[in-house]
Amino acid sequence: MRLHDGGRAPNPRRVRIFLAEKGLALPLVPVDMTKHEHRTESFRALNPYRGIPVLELDDGTAISESVAICRYIEELHPEPPLFGVGALERARVEMWNRRIEFGLYTAVQAVFRHSHPGGAWLEARQVPEWAELNKPRVIEHLSLLDAQLALHPHVAGERYSIADITALVAVDFMRINRTAIPDDLKHLLRWKAAVSARASASA
Amino acid sequence: MRLHDGGRAPNPRRVRIFLAEKGLALPLVPVDMTKHEHRTESFRALNPYRGIPVLELDDGTAISESVAICRYIEELHPEPPLFGVGALERARVEMWNRRIEFGLYTAVQAVFRHSHPGGAWLEARQVPEWAELNKPRVIEHLSLLDAQLALHPHVAGERYSIADITALVAVDFMRINRTAIPDDLKHLLRWKAAVSARASASA
Numbered sequence: 001m002r003l004h005d006g007g008r009a010p011n012p013r014r015v016r017i018f019l020a021e022k023g024l025a026l027p028l029v030p031v032d033m034t035k036h037e038h039r040t041e042s043f044r045a046l047n048p049y050r051g052i053p054v055l056e057l058d059d060g061t062a063i064s065e066s067v068a069i070c071r072y073i074e075e076l077h078p079e080p081p082l083f084g085v086g087a088l089e090r091a092r093v094e095m096w097n098r099r100i101e102f103g104l105y106t107a108v109q110a111v112f113r114h115s116h117p118g119g120a121w122l123e124a125r126q127v128p129e130w131a132e133l134n135k136p137r138v139i140e141h142l143s144l145l146d147a148q149l150a151l152h153p154h155v156a157g158e159r160y161s162i163a164d165i166t167a168l169v170a171v172d173f174m175r176i177n178r179t180a181i182p183d184d185l186k187h188l189l190r191w192k193a194a195v196s197a198r199a200s201a202s203a
Numbered sequence: 204m205r206l207h208d209g210g211r212a213p214n215p216r217r218v219r220i221f222l223a224e225k226g227l228a229l230p231l232v233p234v235d236m237t238k239h240e241h242r243t244e245s246f247r248a249l250n251p252y253r254g255i256p257v258l259e260l261d262d263g264t265a266i267s268e269s270v271a272i273c274r275y276i277e278e279l280h281p282e283p284p285l286f287g288v289g290a291l292e293r294a295r296v297e298m299w300n301r302r303i304e305f306g307l308y309t310a311v312q313a314v315f316r317h318s319h320p321g322g323a324w325l326e327a328r329q330v331p332e333w334a335e336l337n338k339p340r341v342i343e344h345l346s347l348l349d350a351q352l353a354l355h356p357h358v359a360g361e362r363y364s365i366a367d368i369t370a371l372v373a374v375d376f377m378r379i380n381r382t383a384i385p386d387d388l389k390h391l392l393r394w395k396a397a398v399s400a401r402a403s404a405s406a
Contacts, residue, residue, distance in 0.1 A: 048347055049302055061291070068298035075290035087278035088264070095271035099252055123336070130333040133326070144251055 002027040003069075004043075006052035009033060010105075010169045011066045013203065015053050017165045018070045020200035022077050029056075034121075067097070070162055082162045089157065096148070096156040096163035104141035105170040110134040111177045118176070138179055142188060149187035153194075160195070168195050205230040206272075207246075209255035212236060213308075213372045214269045216406065218256050220368045221273045223403035225280050232259075237324075270300070273365055285365045292360065299351075299359040299366035307344035308373040313337040314380045321379070341382055345391060352390035356397075363398070371398045
């Protein structure tokens with residue numbers, strides 16, 4: 001089993017943090033997106049959707065989509081549980097992971113891809129007005145997350161989960177847009193300091 | 204347990220199809236989005252992210268995000284399995300469900316929200332250029348799906364799954380944009396006829 005990895009991009013980092021939390025080390029195959037290595041014919045055979053990372057099993061089976069990779073790892077290595085324990089907690093982890101992905105993460109990505117010079121090559125063309133529409137959404141989603149973290153230590157509740165990993169990756173991704181967490185979001189700042197201090201955060 | 208439902212919108216339909224495939228009938232609480240009923244204070248107490256549908260448990264616990272609701276239902280009612288059986292099949296269902304959501308579904312939604320008069324109220328303002336950028340993506344994602352359906356009867360492989368439900372909802376959502384499946388995508392057309400003929404499709 002080996003992981004086709006993409007260096008500093010947020011989704012590959014998400015899977016590396018997940019593996020680090022599981023105490024697992026997989027062989028990494030570097031994929032340099034800036035050299036379009038994810039668009040080669042050989043890579044398309046692994047993932048016709050061209051996204052990274054991709055988990056390649058020993059028989060050549062390829063699993064892409066970061067959360068699908070993480071779920072597969074969770075089934076093979078259930079401890080520590082990162083998708084929740086029991087039907088209700090698992091539903092909450094899924095709910096929060098999706099709220100972060102379709103909310104904060106997607107908004108940060110839109111700002112990057114449509115207003116940052118370094119994001120231009122990822123799109124057919126940049127639509128600066130789309131970036132502008134997403135800038136206030138980033139702040140709105142940070143506030144929603146702060147409200148949740150006022151009530152719970154972690155994004156999905158009492159336990160560290162994949163929702164914390166997704167949120168950390170999204171928040172750190174904001175740096176490239178020079179977006180900072182507003183000072184008044186104290187709960188979010190407290191959470192960020194705590195999850196960033198875990199050994200996995202440097203993965 | 205009851206479902207706060209949203210009529211014709213695609214995500215509420217996704218959960219209703221899922222329930223129909225499970226042979227379950229839940230009490231539905233209608234939420235009229237066109238009257239902004241999902242933005243009232245009482246609805247925000249159920250879901251601060253304001254999306255529908257929301258599953259409300261008997262003790263008042265609220266689960267939102269369609270796929271989180273479906274996973275919770277799957278845990279309570281495992282048959283027939285709609286998230287796959289075994290680690291690898293479950294990973295494939297997750298992978299394909301996400302490919303459809305972040306690919307086809309998101310592109311169709313962007314076209315609707317940013318170019319259709321009926322989508323204007325869902326956004327702070329419409330960005331027609333963003334809709335234009337997404338129109339060719341819809342066709343690209345239909346082709347990727349056709350290629351998968353050339354090899355397998357269903358979106359995630361041999362078994363009908365939530366990935367088929369998400370894909371059907373996305374394809375039917377195209378109608379409002381007057382986008383049709385191109386005639387040469389025979390496998391996609393064959394699949395669409397088959398999944399549309401299931402009793403659940405009218406849910």
